[in-house]
Amino acid sequence: MTARPWRLAILGAPALFLLVVFFVLPYGEIVMMSFRTPSSSAPYGDGVTLANYARMFADGHYLGILAETVAVGASITAICLLISFPIALHLSNVGDRWHTLFYACVVSPLLVGVLVRNFGWMIILSFNGPINQILLALGLIDRPVRLLFTVEVVVLALVHVFIPFMVLPITTALRNIPPSLYEASRSLGAGRFATFWRVTLPLSFPGVQSGVILVFVLAISAYVTPVLLGGQFVVLMPTVIVQQLIAAFAWPFGAVLAMILTLSTLTCVLVFAFATRGLARRAAIGRTP
Amino acid sequence: MAQIEIAGLRKAYNGAVAIDGVDLNVASGSFVTLLGPSGCGKTTTLRCLAGFITPDAGAIRVEGRDIMGLGPEGRDFGVVFQNYALFPHLSVFDNVAYGLQARRVPKAEIAARVAEVLGLVQLGHLKDRLPRALSGGQQQRVALARALVIRPQALLLDEPLANLDAKLRFEMRWLIRELQRKAGITALYVTHDQAEAMALSDQVAVMKQGRIAQLGSPRDIYQRPRERYVAEFTGEASYLKARIAEAVGNGRYRVATAGGEVIANGPAGLAAGSRHLLLLRPEALQPGAAGLRATLQGRFFVGSAQHCEMRIGDEVIKLYLPPQAELGEGAAVTLAVDQDAAWLLPDEAAP
Numbered sequence: 001m002t003a004r005p006w007r008l009a010i011l012g013a014p015a016l017f018l019l020v021v022f023f024v025l026p027y028g029e030i031v032m033m034s035f036r037t038p039s040s041s042a043p044y045g046d047g048v049t050l051a052n053y054a055r056m057f058a059d060g061h062y063l064g065i066l067a068e069t070v071a072v073g074a075s076i077t078a079i080c081l082l083i084s085f086p087i088a089l090h091l092s093n094v095g096d097r098w099h100t101l102f103y104a105c106v107v108s109p110l111l112v113g114v115l116v117r118n119f120g121w122m123i124i125l126s127f128n129g130p131i132n133q134i135l136l137a138l139g140l141i142d143r144p145v146r147l148l149f150t151v152e153v154v155v156l157a158l159v160h161v162f163i164p165f166m167v168l169p170i171t172t173a174l175r176n177i178p179p180s181l182y183e184a185s186r187s188l189g190a191g192r193f194a195t196f197w198r199v200t201l202p203l204s205f206p207g208v209q210s211g212v213i214l215v216f217v218l219a220i221s222a223y224v225t226p227v228l229l230g231g232q233f234v235v236l237m238p239t240v241i242v243q244q245l246i247a248a249f250a251w252p253f254g255a256v257l258a259m260i261l262t263l264s265t266l267t268c269v270l271v272f273a274f275a276t277r278g279l280a281r282r283a284a285i286g287r288t289p
Numbered sequence: 290m291a292q293i294e295i296a297g298l299r300k301a302y303n304g305a306v307a308i309d310g311v312d313l314n315v316a317s318g319s320f321v322t323l324l325g326p327s328g329c330g331k332t333t334t335l336r337c338l339a340g341f342i343t344p345d346a347g348a349i350r351v352e353g354r355d356i357m358g359l360g361p362e363g364r365d366f367g368v369v370f371q372n373y374a375l376f377p378h379l380s381v382f383d384n385v386a387y388g389l390q391a392r393r394v395p396k397a398e399i400a401a402r403v404a405e406v407l408g409l410v411q412l413g414h415l416k417d418r419l420p421r422a423l424s425g426g427q428q429q430r431v432a433l434a435r436a437l438v439i440r441p442q443a444l445l446l447d448e449p450l451a452n453l454d455a456k457l458r459f460e461m462r463w464l465i466r467e468l469q470r471k472a473g474i475t476a477l478y479v480t481h482d483q484a485e486a487m488a489l490s491d492q493v494a495v496m497k498q499g500r501i502a503q504l505g506s507p508r509d510i511y512q513r514p515r516e517r518y519v520a521e522f523t524g525e526a527s528y529l530k531a532r533i534a535e536a537v538g539n540g541r542y543r544v545a546t547a548g549g550e551v552i553a554n555g556p557a558g559l560a561a562g563s564r565h566l567l568l569l570r571p572e573a574l575q576p577g578a579a580g581l582r583a584t585l586q587g588r589f590f591v592g593s594a595q596h597c598e599m600r601i602g603d604e605v606i607k608l609y610l611p612p613q614a615e616l617g618e619g620a621a622v623t624l625a626v627d628q629d630a631a632w633l634l635p636d637e638a639a640p
Contacts, residue, residue: 180374183341186361187368188388202378282378
């Protein structure tokens, strides 16, 4: 069957409609808004200006927050990768019978709503919460310590919820590696470690790449968790953007911050994808003739 | 190059017996094939030898040294897989160099040895390609080079030609045999293709339900099979019920069949009057002056010959006639039997 253009158009129409209404139009609006003058009676005034961008780049405060946001996102991604790889390795090896159970365990952080999950963390980490009580009982501390509202806790909570996004693509990549490659490697004289290093790791890279990009993008744009668990002590870009939009009612400047965050994220992802393109291309399995 | 001894090898998967007491001696430098249908245990035997699976019982010795305690990386065998198992992310050169790098061979020597072996398989010009840019036959040659370059104790080949088309399979057969002879390396080969087994091997072990049914030279297993299973698996075969009239020499008998009496070979010491099956390969029969009386039941033309079915009493046998032979259906034919190619088998159905 040859696909006729009008048939393709009909099939693609719903997706295209959603994309235009919920993605292209709002983004266009943000881009446009970022070049407008502020107004006190409407989201933005009639004038067109570059002053919002000038303010952003002149003020080291916002660039500092941007840098910290990228650093926190990168740490979350790195920690996620370190924790997820062994899990993925295990998950790719378990038999069919246990497979579903392990999968359920891995995605369990996603089964709890974002608010419930964060309030859970707040209870656990509070002054008289279980962690402090355990530390007290063990005699490791002599009075409760402040665990909440630190950047470490934000990182911990985000790592917890983003692990599935790292584990699942890596598991898929690992399951795509034919077992005979491991046998070939071993029979050629490479031990378990050498086989892992020269076969497993490089061939899992397509999964690692997807996982890293997914988690990084999610981590950089996370809002609820930094606000609830970081409070006023952890200030990241999404928080600042929302403050500008809602609290300060400075929509054009908020739009500038949103633009900068998006462009920074995009740059990071592109640089990463470009730097690792050779590895990803070589490791792509399944296109053998 | 090494002599390999497999003794009493057993392996079961969840109660299903895959191999059930395999004994096999592979002489140094010889080419031995495990031949059998899928599920007969041939691949399991090879995988036990390679160290990919641990047998439940039995011993494997190389040059008299027990290797059961060694992992695959310690056994020093070159394994060639059915699906080639080339590393998709490494170039042809790096695939072949892999085993040498694992052995920490100096770089300059690696380059020289890889170049030499790639020359042997005529792939020197493709050394920078990735495997996916190669044809199936080229990939299999890389796999062969990768296994040979480490100069292993033995070459283990698991249906290496099964994924290739017929013409390529034929060429690769010659290449494998030539490389094995040239290197003087011991080889154990697994296949379900009897022609491949016979063309390549010094010795063929026909496997049946986890055991070796018969081990012998290709000529032996084809012309003097020990049982009907082996005869059937090694080529086209017809059978006639036969009763031994008398011995006419050592291992040579006059036998009575529904089509008359013929002279046939068999194991020594068969008793006169005992019932057997007379194995007749199609090429052992020719229309002649004296022999089996048969009627032509059907035939079809295949170009190089006519495949015919002949009725003898209530039994049917197959033979090949020259393409130009003119015979009508129902014609009476006398078939001369090539004495060296008629062989007596135990009649498993007889009481």
